[in-house]
Amino acid sequence: MVKINYTIEPIFKIEFFKITSVKFKEKKEHLEKILQQYPEIPFDNFYSNRNKANFTWELKEIFREEFQLIQARFNTKINLTRAWSVSYEKGQFHVPHNHSSRGYTGIIYLDLKKDSPKTIYIQPWNNEKDQSVLYSPDVKEGQIMIVPQSVMHFTKPNKINFKKRIISFDFDLN
Numbered sequence: 385m386v387k388i389n390y391t392i393e394p395i396f397k398i399e400f401f402k403i404t405s406v407k408f409k410e411k412k413e414h415l416e417k418i419l420q421q422y423p424e425i426p427f428d429n430f431y432s433n434r435n436k437a438n439f440t441w442e443l444k445e446i447f448r449e450e451f452q453l454i455q456a457r458f459n460t461k462i463n464l465t466r467a468w469s470v471s472y473e474k475g476q477f478h479v480p481h482n483h484s485s486r487g488y489t490g491i492i493y494l495d496l497k498k499d500s501p502k503t504i505y506i507q508p509w510n511n512e513k514d515q516s517v518l519y520s521p522d523v524k525e526g527q528i529m530i531v532p533q534s535v536m537h538f539t540k541p542n543k544i545n546f547k548k549r550i551i552s553f554d555f556d557l558n
Contacts, residue, residue: 398532400529403454403530415494416494418439419439419469422468427470429478430471431470432469440466444464450528454555460558461557461558465487465555467551467554469549469552471495472539477538481536483554484534485533486534487555487557488533488557489552491551492550492551493523493525493529494550495548496525497546497548501539501540501542501548503520504518504538504539505521
C-alpha cells in the first residue's frame with residue numbers, strides 16, 4: 385500500500401474581534417444619558433432608534449480607548465458611519481440580516497444578563513453536511529464584537545423578563 389501525504393485546512397476564515405471595555409460602568413452611565421435624547425420606537429420585532437439616532441461622535445469619545453484599539457488592529461483610521469441602539473423585551477428578536485457588503489459592524493452589549501440571547505452569526509458559505517453553520521460567541525455585558533458588515537447575523541427571541549440592550553455601529557477603514 386502506497387502512503388499518500390495530505391493536509392486538510394480551511395481555504396477561508398472570517399475573523400471577529402472581541403474587546404472587553406475598560407471602565408464600562410462609567411461609560412455605560414454616560415452613554416445612557418446621551419441615549420435619552422434618542423428614544424427607541426417599535427421596529428419590527430424589537431425597539432430601535434436606528435432611523436433617528438446620530439451619536440457617532442459621542443460614542444467614539446466615550447469609548448476612545450476601544451476605538452484606538454480597533455484602529456491599531458486594522459492599522460488605519462476608521463470612519464464611524466452610524467450608531468444606534470436596539471432593545472429586546474421578552475419575546476422579541478431580530479431576523480437574519482447584514483449591514484452592507486463592505487466595512488465592519490460592531491455591537492456593544494450594554495444591558496445583558498447571562499440568559500439573554502446572544503448574537504448568532506451565519507457562515508456565508510454552505511456546510512456540506514447540513515448546509516449552514518451558526519456561531520454564537522460567548523459575550524458579556526461591556527464587551528464589543530467587531531465583524532465584517534457582510535456577515536449575516538440574528539438574535540433568537542428573548543425568553544427572559546429582562547430588556548436586553550445593545551449599541552450597534554458601522555465603520556469603514558480609511
